[in-house]
Structures are given as C-alpha cells and as structure tokens.
Amino acid sequence: MAISVRIHSLLPNGSQRVEVGGRLDTHTYGELDDRLTLVLAAKVQSLVLDLAQLDYVSSAGVRSIFRARKLLAARGGTLVLANTQPQVQKVFDIVKAVPLSEIFSSVEEADAYLDKIQKRIARGDQDD
Amino acid sequence: MPAVPPASSADVRVPWHASLRTRLMAWVGLLLALLLLAGFATAFLAARERVLADAEARTRYEARQAADRLDATMRSVRVSGEAMIELNNRVALTRAELLEAMEAMLDANPVTVGGLVALEPGVLADRAPLAFYVGIAARGVPDRDLLADGYDLAGREWYQRTLQATSPWWSEPYFNETAGGRYMTTLNLPLRDRSARRIGMVSLDVPVQALSSSLESLRTVTGQRTALFAPEGTIAVHPERGIAFAHDLPGYIARAGRSDLAPMEAARVQQRPLQFTHADARDGTVRYSVLQPVGGSGWTLQLSMGRDAMLAGLDSAMRMLGLIGGLVALLAALAVLRLARRITVPLTELTTSAGHFANGEFDWPVPHDARGDEVGVMARALERARDSIRQQLDEIGRYATERQKLQSELDIARGIQMSMLPRDRDFAVGDIRYRLQARLEPAKAVGGDFHGHFLQGADRVWFVVGDVSDKGVPAALFMARVVTVLEVATAASDAPDRVLADAARHLSENNDACMFATVLCGVLDLASGELAIASAGHDAPLLRHADGRIDSIPLESGPALGFDAVDGFEVWRGRLQPGDLLFAWTDGVTEAFDGDDLAFGEERMQAALRTAGSAAEACDGMLIAVHAFAAGVAQSDDITVFAIDCGSQPVPAAWSMVLDVPGGRDRLPEVLAGVEAHLHAAGIDSGRVHDAQVIVEELACNVMDHGAQAGVDAMRLDVTAADGRVVLELRDNGAAYDPLAHPVPDLDADLEDRPIGGLGIHLVRELAQDARYHRDAGWNHMRVVLEAIPSPT
Numbered sequence: 001m002a003i004s005v006r007i008h009s010l011l012p013n014g015s016q017r018v019e020v021g022g023r024l025d026t027h028t029y030g031e032l033d034d035r036l037t038l039v040l041a042a043k044v045q046s047l048v049l050d051l052a053q054l055d056y057v058s059s060a061g062v063r064s065i066f067r068a069r070k071l072l073a074a075r076g077g078t079l080v081l082a083n084t085q086p087q088v089q090k091v092f093d094i095v096k097a098v099p100l101s102e103i104f105s106s107v108e109e110a111d112a113y114l115d116k117i118q119k120r121i122a123r124g125d126q127d128d
Numbered sequence: 129m130p131a132v133p134p135a136s137s138a139d140v141r142v143p144w145h146a147s148l149r150t151r152l153m154a155w156v157g158l159l160l161a162l163l164l165l166a167g168f169a170t171a172f173l174a175a176r177e178r179v180l181a182d183a184e185a186r187t188r189y190e191a192r193q194a195a196d197r198l199d200a201t202m203r204s205v206r207v208s209g210e211a212m213i214e215l216n217n218r219v220a221l222t223r224a225e226l227l228e229a230m231e232a233m234l235d236a237n238p239v240t241v242g243g244l245v246a247l248e249p250g251v252l253a254d255r256a257p258l259a260f261y262v263g264i265a266a267r268g269v270p271d272r273d274l275l276a277d278g279y280d281l282a283g284r285e286w287y288q289r290t291l292q293a294t295s296p297w298w299s300e301p302y303f304n305e306t307a308g309g310r311y312m313t314t315l316n317l318p319l320r321d322r323s324a325r326r327i328g329m330v331s332l333d334v335p336v337q338a339l340s341s342s343l344e345s346l347r348t349v350t351g352q353r354t355a356l357f358a359p360e361g362t363i364a365v366h367p368e369r370g371i372a373f374a375h376d377l378p379g380y381i382a383r384a385g386r387s388d389l390a391p392m393e394a395a396r397v398q399q400r401p402l403q404f405t406h407a408d409a410r411d412g413t414v415r416y417s418v419l420q421p422v423g424g425s426g427w428t429l430q431l432s433m434g435r436d437a438m439l440a441g442l443d444s445a446m447r448m449l450g451l452i453g454g455l456v457a458l459l460a461a462l463a464v465l466r467l468a469r470r471i472t473v474p475l476t477e478l479t480t481s482a483g484h485f486a487n488g489e490f491d492w493p494v495p496h497d498a499r500g501d502e503v504g505v506m507a508r509a510l511e512r513a514r515d516s517i518r519q520q521l522d523e524i525g526r527y528a529t530e531r532q533k534l535q536s537e538l539d540i541a542r543g544i545q546m547s548m549l550p551r552d553r554d555f556a557v558g559d560i561r562y563r564l565q566a567r568l569e570p571a572k573a574v575g576g577d578f579h580g581h582f583l584q585g586a587d588r589v590w591f592v593v594g595d596v597s598d599k600g601v602p603a604a605l606f607m608a609r610v611v612t613v614l615e616v617a618t619a620a621s622d623a624p625d626r627v628l629a630d631a632a633r634h635l636s637e638n639n640d641a642c643m644f645a646t647v648l649c650g651v652l653d654l655a656s657g658e659l660a661i662a663s664a665g666h667d668a669p670l671l672r673h674a675d676g677r678i679d680s681i682p683l684e685s686g687p688a689l690g691f692d693a694v695d696g697f698e699v700w701r702g703r704l705q706p707g708d709l710l711f712a713w714t715d716g717v718t719e720a721f722d723g724d725d726l727a728f729g730e731e732r733m734q735a736a737l738r739t740a741g742s743a744a745e746a747c748d749g750m751l752i753a754v755h756a757f758a759a760g761v762a763q764s765d766d767i768t769v770f771a772i773d774c775g776s777q778p779v780p781a782a783w784s785m786v787l788d789v790p791g792g793r794d795r796l797p798e799v800l801a802g803v804e805a806h807l808h809a810a811g812i813d814s815g816r817v818h819d820a821q822v823i824v825e826e827l828a829c830n831v832m833d834h835g836a837q838a839g840v841d842a843m844r845l846d847v848t849a850a851d852g853r854v855v856l857e858l859r860d861n862g863a864a865y866d867p868l869a870h871p872v873p874d875l876d877a878d879l880e881d882r883p884i885g886g887l888g889i890h891l892v893r894e895l896a897q898d899a900r901y902h903r904d905a906g907w908n909h910m911r912v913v914l915e916a917i918p919s920p921t
Contacts, residue, residue, distance in 0.1 A: 002682065026829050027797055056818055058825045059888035066882075073879050087818035094894040095887045096875040 003028035004053065005035045014045030014077075015114055017107065021053025024061030032061070036068045045077045046114045050107055052083035057091050066097040078102070078117055082110040142476075149468040157461030164453035172446050176439060183438035184416050188403060190346060191418035191431035194354070197342045199423035201239055202315070205332050206296055208237045209317040212245070212330045216319065223252055223260075230262045230330075239338040241307060242269040246281055247319070247328035258328070268308040269333070290316040290329040298425055300362045301336045301373055311336040311373055313358065336373075340365045343429075351437020353415075357396055359426025385409055392419050396428045405435075474503045478510055490518045538601070541574045545604050548611060550580050552744070555589060557654040560706065561775030564591065565743035567751055569716075569767040576603030576645075577714045577766035578611050582618050587654040590618040590627070593770045594647040594666065595714040597690075606643040610635060610689065614647065624649040624662035625697035628686065632664065633693040644690030648712050656785075657704040657774060658798075662697040664689045667713065670737060672746075674707025678734050703798055705805045709773040711737055711746055716767035720754045728757050743771035784846040792843060793832050800825060803847055810849035816916045819895045820847070820854050823912050826888035830867050831860045831908075838862030854914040859907045866901040867910065868893065 003024055008017040016039060024032060039047070049065065069079040080102040084092065092098055104110040144150055212233050215221070221229065226245060234240045247258040259281045263269030274281060281287050286299060296317040304312040312333045319328040343354045343365060356365035361376035371380060377393050380386065388406035395402035402419040417432035474496045484492035494514070497507040546568075555562045566579040576596030581589055592614050596603040610631070617630040627649050635645070646665035652658075661669065661681065665688030671679045686697040704710060713733070720728040736753040740746035747769045754767060783806040785799055792799075800821045807817045824845065831843055840862035848855040870889045874882065892899055898913040 023797075025796075025800070025825055026793070056821060058822045058829075059891050060825075060829070062887055062891075070879060070882075087815045090815075090819070090895075091822065091891060094891055097887070 003031055005032060007035065007039060010042060010044065013115075013118060014043060015048065015111065016042075016044045016046070017048045017050060019050040019053065021051075021055075023056040024054060024064065025056060025058045026060040029060045029064040032064045033067070036064070040068065040071055044072070046117075047072060047077070047079045048107060048110045048114070049079065049081050050083050051081055051085070051088060054085065054088055057088045059091075059095065062091060062095050062097045066095075069098060076121075078114060080104060080110045080113060082107045147472060148475075149465055149472045152468045153461045153465040156464040157457050160457040160460050161454070164457060168446065168449060168453060171449075172442070175442055175446075179442045180416075180435070180438055183433055184403070187352070187416055187431055187433045188418050190349075190352075191420040191429060194343055194346055194431060195420040195422045195429045198339060198356075198427065198429060199425065201339060201342060202298070202334075202425045202427070203423060204237055205240060205315050205334055206317070208233050208240060209243075209296060209315055209330050209332050212243075213317055213319055216330075217321065220253065223254070223256075223258060226252075226258070227260055227262055231264070234262060234264050234332065235266075237332075239334045240264070240332045241267040241312075241335055241338075243330065243332040244274075245328070245330055246274075246287065248326070251321075251327045263307070270306070272306065286314075286316060287329065290318050290331070291326045293318045298359055298427065300358045300360050301364050303373070304333070307333060307335075311364075313339070313364070336364050339427075346431065349433075350440070351434035353432050353434075355430040355432075357428045357430070361393070361396065364427075389417075392417065392430065395419050396421075399426070399428070471503060474499075474507070478503075478507055482510060485514050485517065490514055538574060541601065541604060542570070545570075545574050545608070548580075548608060549578065553581065555654050556775075557587060560654075560657065562589070562652065562654060562704070563743045563773050563775065564589070564771075565747045565773075566593075566768065566770040567747045569751065569763065570599075571716070571763045571766050572600045574601055574604035575599055575766035576607050577716065577768040578607045579768055579770045580611055580615065582615050584618060584651075589652045589654060590624075590649070591652065591770070591772070592618075592647055592649050593712040593714065593768060594645050595716075595766070595768070596645040597643055597688075599766065602641065602643065606641070606645065606690075610645045610647070614649065618649075618651075622651075623699060624651055624660050625699045628662050628664045628689065628697045629693075629695045632687075632689045632691075632695075635689045636691060636693045639690050642690070644688045646688045646714075650710075652704060652772065659702045659704050659710070660699050661702075662686070662699045664697060667715070667718070668700070669710050669712040670734065671702070671704075672709040672711065672737055672740070674705075676738050678737060701795060701798060703802055703805075704772065704774045705802075706774050706809070709737070709740065709743060709746055709771060711750075712770040713750070714766060714768040716763070716765035717750065717754055717769060719765060720758045720767065721761060721764065722757055722759055723761055728754055732757065740771075743773040746771040746773070783848075784844060787828070787843045787845070793829070796825065796828060799828065799845060803845075806847055807849055807854060812849055812854060812916045816854060816914055820856060820914055823856055823892050823895055823914070824858070826892050827856075827858045827867070827910055827912070830888060831858070831862070834865065835860055835862040838865055849916070852916050854916050856910075856912040856914070858910045858912075859904075861907055864903045865908055868899060868901050 002022055004019075004021040006019040006021075008019070010016050018036070018039060020032060022028070047068065065079070065081075072079050079098065081092065081098055082104045083106060084103060089103065092103060093100070102113070104113065212230060215229055216226065230243055230245050234243050242261060242263040244261045245258060249255060249257040252258060257275065259274040259279065261272040261274060263271045290297070293316070296315055299314040299316065301311045301313045304310060312335055314331045314333050316329060316331045318326060319330060321327050340356060343356065346352055346354050353367040354365060355363060355367065357377055358364050361378060363372050363375055363377060363380060366372045375383065377389070377396060381389050381393060386408065388409065391404055392402055396419060399421045401421060403417070405414060405416050407414045414435040415432045416435065416438070417430055420429045420431070421427070422429055477495045481492050481494050494507050494511045496503050497511055498504065499507065549566070549568060552563070552565045554564070564581050568575070568577055568579060570577065576599050577594070578596070579591070579593045581591040583589055592611070594607075594610060596607045596610060613631045613634045614627065617627045617634075621627045621630065628647065631647065648661065648663050648666040648669060650659060650661035650669075661683060663683050663685040665685055668681045668683035668685065671681055673679070681700050681702070683700040684698040687694055717733060718728055718730055732753065733750065736750050737746055740749050750769045751767065783802060785802055787795060787799065803821055803824055804817055807820055808814075812820075828843065828845070831840060835843075840860045843858065843860045846857040848857075867889050870886070872893075873886045873890055892912065895914070896912045897915045900911050902909050
C-alpha cells in the first residue's frame with residue numbers, strides 16, 4: 001500500500017493543510033519528504049497535517065514529520081497534527097516528535113489553535 | 129450473386145414514337161419539306177414576276193394587233209368613202225351613175241351595209257339636190273330617197289357638222305331600225321369641189337357588230353376582256369351585260385364606282401395609249417389594262433387581262449411542283465426509314481442477346497458481329513463483354529469454392545488454436561490450493577488473444593496472458609509464435625522481466641509483418657505464494673483480497689513485444705494469500721461495447737469481480753457480465769479472462785519468511801503485508817497488527833541499515849500468534865549486535881537540540897510488552913512479544 005499526499009491551497013494567513021494517507025514507512029517517507037520540502041519552500045507559516053487516512057506509521061515516517069516540524073520551528077512556524085488514528089497516535093505519543101498539545105482530533109481544532117498562536121504573536125509584536 | 133431480372137421482349141421493344149427510326153424519318157422529312165418549300169417559294173416569286181411581265185407584254189401586243197385590225201377595217205371604210213368623193217370630183221356623173229357607183233362601192237366593202245350621198249342643189253347636171261340612201265339589200269338594208277320622203281337633211285346636226293368638217297369623222301353608235309334594228313356607226317365624209325366649196329357629203333354605215341367581230345378572237349383567251357369606245361366616249365363593246373350603247377365611259381365610271389378607270393378616260397380623251405394595273409373596287413379583282421387608240425379614227429380599244437388569269441397557269445404548275453416535292457420528301461423519309469432500320473433492327477437484336485446474357489444464357493448468339501460498320505463494332509464489343517463476364521463468373525465460382533475450403537480450414541485452425549491453450553488446472557501444496565482458470569472467446573474464427581501456463585520444476589508456475597495486434601489468421605499465427613517463444617523463455621528463466629526481454633528479442637527478429645503482442649507474464653511460487661509479474665504493454669492485473677478489497681497492482685508496463693529487442697521490464701512482487709484472487713484480462717473485456725457505444729470499462733469489471741468465490745466464478749461471471757452488457761452487439765475483439773485463486777487454509781500456527789540482505793528492503797512491504805495478513809487471519813486486533821508491523825519494520829530496517837557492515841546476508845522472520853500473544857522473532861547472521869543497547873533518546877530536549885533519528889528502537893521498546901536479544905549459534909536473535917486482545921470475530 002502506497003502513500004497519498006494531498007496538498008491544499010495556501011490560506012492567506014500562511015496556514016497550509018496537507019492530507020497524508022496510506023502507509024508512512026521506510027519506503028514511503030521519502031515521497032512525503034519531497035512533497036513537504038516543496039510546501040515549505042513557500043512562505044508557509046503553519047502546517048496542518050490531516051492524518052485521517054493514515055493507517056500506518058513507523059519511525060521513518062515520524063522522522064519525516066519531525067524534520068518538517070524542525071524546519072518550520074526554525075522560522076517561527078508551527079506544525080500541528082489532526083485526525084490521527086489511534087495506532088498512529090500511539091506512535092507519536094511514544095516518540096514525542098510532536099507535543100501532545102499540538103495534536104488535535106479535528107482540523108477545526110487545529111485551525112483554532114493556530115489562530116490563537118498567530119494572535120498572540122501579533123500581540124507580542126505590538127508589545128515589542 | 130444478386131438476382132438478374134429476366135429480359136422480356138417488352139424491355140427490348142421501344143414504342144414507335146420514341147424509336148430512333150421514327151425520329152430520323154420525321155426530322156429528315158421535315159427538313160426536306162422545309163428546303164423544298166423555301167426553294168418553291170423563291171421559284172414561285174421569280175416565276176410570278178416573269179409570268180406577269182410576259183402576260184402584260186402579250187396583252188400589250190394583242191391590244192396593238194386588235195387596234196391595227198380595227199384600224200384596217202375603218203380605214204377600208206374611209207377609203208371607200210374617199211373613193212366615192214374622188215369619183216364625184218373627177219368624173220361628171222349623173223344621179224343614177226352616182227348611186228350606181230355608190231352601191232358598187234358599198235358592195236365592194238364587206239363591212240358597209242349602206243351609205244348616204246347628199247349633194248347640194250346645183251351640183252348635179254340637173255341642178256337638183258340629192259339625198260339618197262343607198263342600201264345593200266343583200267345586207268338587209270333597203271334604199272331610201274330621203275328627198276322624196278321629205279327628210280329634213282339640212283336640219284340634221286350631223287349633216288351640218290359634216291359640211292363644216294375638213295376631214296371624215298365617225299359618229300357615235302346609234303340604233304338603226306331601218307337598217308335591220310342594229311347598232312350602227314357612220315363615217316361621215318364632207319364633199320368639196322375643186323374650189324373647196326362644200327357641195328355635200330358621203331356617209332357609210334357600218335354595223336358596230338362588224339367592228340366588234342374583229343375582236344372576237346380576243347375573247348377566247350381566258351380572263352381577257354375587250355371594250356371599245358366611240359370617239360365621244362360611248363361604250364360600243366363591253367364585257368359586262370347591258371353596258372354597251374347604254375353608257376359612255378365617264379358615265380360608267382361614275383355609275384359603277386370604277387374610279388380605277390379614271391386615268392384611262394383621261395388618256396382616251398387625249399387619244400394616247402395607256403398601260404396600267406388597276407383593281408376593281410367592287411370585287412377586288414386586279415387587272416392589267418391597255419388602252420390603244422384605233423388609228424386616227426377617234427375610237428379607242430381597251431384590252432384588259434385579269435391577274436388571276438395571268439397566274440392561273442403558274443398556280444397550277446406550282447401545285448403540281450408542290451405535289452411532286454411532297455412526294456419526294458415522303459420518298460426520302462421512307463428511304464431514311466429503311467436505312468435507319470439497318471441500325472435499329474440490329475440494335476434490338478443485340479439488346480435481346482444482352483438480355484439473354486443477363487439471364488446467364490451465354491451461349492445465345494450475337495448477331496451482326498461480322499458487319500464492318502458501327503453496329504458490327506458494337507456487336508463485337510458485346511461479345512467481348514460477354515466473354516469477360518463469363519470468365520469472371522467462372523472466377524467468382526472458383527473463389528467461392530476456395531473460400532468454402534478456406535472456411536473449413538479456418539474451422540480446423542480454430543480447433544488447433546484452442547488446443548494450444550492449456551486446460552484449467554489446480555495445484556496443491558500442503559494446505560494451500562491454487563486454481564488457474566481461463567476463458568477465451570475469439571471475435572473471429574481464429575483470434576489473437578492467448579493465455580497459458582507452464583510448470584517449472586515442482587513448485588513454480590508461469591502464466592501468460594496476451595493479445596496480438598489484429599485478428600484472424602495472421603494474428604493467430606503470430607500468437608502461436610508468441611506462445612512458443614514465451615514457453616521456451618520461461619523454461620530457462622527465473623524472473624518475468626527476463627522472460628519478456630528474451631521474448632522481445634526473439635519476436636522483434638524477422639517481424640516483417642510488424643505484428644506485435646501485449647503480454648502479461650507472471651510466476652507463482654506454489655510453496656510461498658510469492659508472485660512476480662511483469663507486463664509488456666498489457667493491463668496490470670487486479671488483486672482481490674478475501675475481504676472484497678480490490679487492489680490494482682502497481683505495475684509499470686514496458687513496451688509491447690515485437691517492436692524492439694528491449695530490456696528493463698519492471699517487476700511487481702507480491703504474495704497470493706488465502707482468499708486472494710488474481711485476475712487478468714485482455715482489452716476485449718474492458719472494450720466490449722454496448723448499443724450506445726459505451727465501453728464495459730474497469731469499474732464494471734471490478735464490480736463483477738468483487739463477489740466471485742473462485743477463479744472459475746470470476747472468469748465465467750465476467751463473461752456473463754460482459755455479454756449482458758453488450759446485449760447482442762457483435763463482439764469486436766477477442767475476449768480473454770484469466771484468474772488464479774488461492775484456496776483457504778487452516779490458520780497457521782506460524783508464518784515465516786526469509787529475506788536476502790542486502791536487497792531485501794524492497795521486499796519489506798511484502799513482508800509487512802504478510803505479517804498483516806497472517807495476524808488478521810489469526811484474529812489479532814488491528815491496533816496490535818499495526819504495532820507488530822512497526823516493530824518488524826524497525827528491527828528489519830535496523831538490520832539492513834547496520835547489517836551491511838556487520839556482514840549480514842540473510843534474515844529470517846517468524847511470526848507466531850497464539851494464546852493472545854504475538855511473538856515476533858527476527859534472526860540475522862551478522863556480527864553480534866544488540867539493538868536494545870541503543871541509548872534512549874532525550875525526548876524532552878528542546879526541539880532545536882533533538883536529533884531526528886534514533887527513534888526506531890525506542891518505539892520497539894515502548895510498543896512491546898517484552899523485547900529480548902540474545903546471540904544464538906552465530907545468529908542475532910530478537911524476540912519481541914506483544915500482548916494481544918483477540919478481536920471478537
């Protein structure tokens with residue numbers, strides 16, 4: 001079973017939603033890496049990975065997402081996960097590649113969280 | 129052969145009015161008649177001109193002749209009178225002698241019937257006057273002594289006029305009763321002595337009849353009329369009844385409305401000749417008249433000729449000519465008719481012959497073929513056409529026979545081709561049973577689709593499904609070659625890509641017909657269920673799982689066989705597990721069309737495949753679905769379906785797999801799919817199955833990543849599910865290495881500081897209930913235990 005990556009259009013607030021489905025393992029993480037590299041090349045501020053269709057993830061897949069998270073963090077961005085299936089959630093719990101606070105049960109929740117962060121940053125900027 | 133309508137005589141016969149013959153005759157006749165008519169008209173006009181001129185000249189001549197005759201008569205009367213006067217003047221005669229002489233004179237002239245001698249007193253010797261009318265008794269006129277009768281001679285106007293006259297003059301005609309009730313005219317001559325003293329007169333009576341009789345001959349000419357006018361204009365002779373003596377000319381002109389004669393009256397008065405054409409206003413008749421003065425007598429003669437009469441001869445001549453011309457035209461038309469028969473009759477006969485040919489009676493003779501004219505040319509052309517048709521019919525008959533023969537050969541060929549296709553076959557290894565099924569329905573008697581399977585050793589089955597370009601005999605021949613080449617290639621090979629490369633090389637050689645074939649080639653390991661499939665331009669097969677899921681096998685197809693000697697076909701590797709069904713087909717299935725030109729397509733195929741319980745059901749069900757879809761529309765292409773199913777087996781206690789290292793990483797999905805299938809089959813819940821897969825992947829990757837340096841070349845995985853536990857055992861023959869000795873990564877470090885790798889072993893440790901390593905007889909042995917909750921089903 002292969003991986004499927006569906007990239008949604010970039011929202012004006014710099015938020016980008018990417019759906020990842022299928023199996024994310026040692027064979028398929030390379031494809032996700034490639035796709036996310038392209039996504040991150042743009043001025044993406046926050047990335048919502050919708051994993052509703054992701055059935056399987058191994059450490060290789062976790063690394064791929066972790067790498068993206070680091071790249072985003074370097075430019076002050078945020079990566080959050082949404083709709084993780086239980087077995088996938090379990091893996092992320094174990095390796096702590098993404099803080100629990102940044103894993104959501106729906107895309108709406110993730111978006112609300114990101115909005116809040118942005119507002120805070122905006123306020124902080126004003127404070128500065 | 130289409131039915132030829134029989135040639136009936138009605139087809140050959142042309143109605144007379146449409147016949148070429150009739151038309152030729154009509155046109156020639158008409159043309160000739162027109163030409164003759166034009167000629168006649170010209171000739172008529174010229175002749176008419178000439179005839180009129182001639183007639184007019186003749187009339188003028190005759191008028192002159194008649195006038196001359198009259199003049200001669202009148203002059204003879206005058207000579208008689210002048211002779212009396214000469215006699216009286218020269219000889220002194222007594223009364224008796226004078227009368228004697230007068231009588232002799234009168235008698236001598238045939239036209240005079242009597243005459244008067246009157247002498248003034250003192251002329252005769254006895255001095256007595258004389259007035260004596262000498263009549264010729266033989267001509268019915270008695271003598272009369274006017275003096276004795278007391279006739280008042282001197283009181284007569286005509287006597288006085290004569291005395292005064294210097295020359296003789298003619299009286300107007302008058303009716304004379306004493307002279308026999310006739311119209312007379314009198315020539316009065318004055319008598320003078322030597323001293324020119326008026327001494328009396330001599331007159332001579334001439335019956336008008338005597339004058340007009342000289343004109344009798346003129347009346348014999350048809351249409352010719354004569355009229356004679358006295359010096360004062362009195363009409364003495366006239367063709368119309370009741371006109372003579374009753375009228376003078378001006379009176380007649382006025383009374384009868386003959387204004388056309390007015391110029392003639394003028395000429396008469398002037399005593400000059402006149403020729404003119406005039407039309408009688410009463411009946412429109414046109415006449416040519418000649419007015420001729422009669423010497424110096426004062427009389428005039430009119431001779432007129434009716435134009436109709438002048439042209440009467442011409443008209444009758446022309447009628448005769450026209451009749452002759454018509455006859456000539458008719459004869460010419462008949463001659464043309466006869467000539468045309470020489471064309472139309474042979475045409476009809478040739479058409480009759482052609483009709484017989486159309487009925488297949490080729491021995492019917494062709495007439496007129498020896499003629500040297502166009503009819504002969506046509507007849508010979510017909511003969512040639514007949515020979516050619518007969519020859520071609522023979523050939524068509526020959527072809528039909530050959531075709532029949534070919535058809536029976538095709539039937540035999542179909543039998544041979546079908547016999548080349550292997551029978552359905554089952555294989556059983558241990559508890560697993562594989563069943564190979566195929567169906568082929570050619571669109572033509574012989575087709576280009578094929579399928580086959582060949583056993584290699586005891587536990588490998590090769591299978592091929594293919595489609596040769598085109599249909600019919602050429603495709604069938606090429607198909608036989610392809611099957612043979614593939615069979616030979618599989619016998620010596622271990623991978624389908626090599627088989628296809630080998631076959632591509634062979635089939636591209638000497639392929640002048642440029643045929644090609646798409647081929648799906650696969651090999652099934654009966655012991656492990658491992659599948660390897662490669663495609664040369666053929667659709668990748670479908671893999672239907674036990675739960676009804678249908679996967680399209682992700683297989684990149686290479687080029688079809690026959691074009692070039694190519695290499696590098698992609699190979700898909702997988703495993704056929706219990707409940708799975710592999711289905712392959714040719715495009716005759718997906719491209720079967722219904723009445724609306726809609727293709728059967730892959731979706732309908734998947735729907736038909738979903739519920740199939742076995743390979744046989746899959747094949748038969750698919751054919752039924754395709755035929756139901758096409759619903760009677762003629763099959764356009766060969767249809768082939770091929771299926772392998774893997775029979776169910778009891779849940780195995782364990783599942784194992786051996787992987788080569790390195791190079792086994794590519795087979796990892798297959799390994800994981802095997803783990804998944806086995807644990808599912810063993811009733812392990814999906815969360816635990818996921819965990820087990822993660823553990824296998826992490827450990828296997830670890831071995832492959834690090835094992836290369838450690839000299840690993842083999843790895844074995846054993847999976848056991850029993851008593852609510854899953855035991856995963858992974859062995860490798862590399863240098864001793866305990867992955868669990870790997871330190872736990874600092875997961876709570878700052879994001880910036882955390883390394884990306886090093887999570888795999890941590891995952892294994894965390895997911896497993898128990899994970900141990902030990903070194904066992906040169907093998908690294910990892911044993912991982914997962915507590916499992918058996919799923920309710």
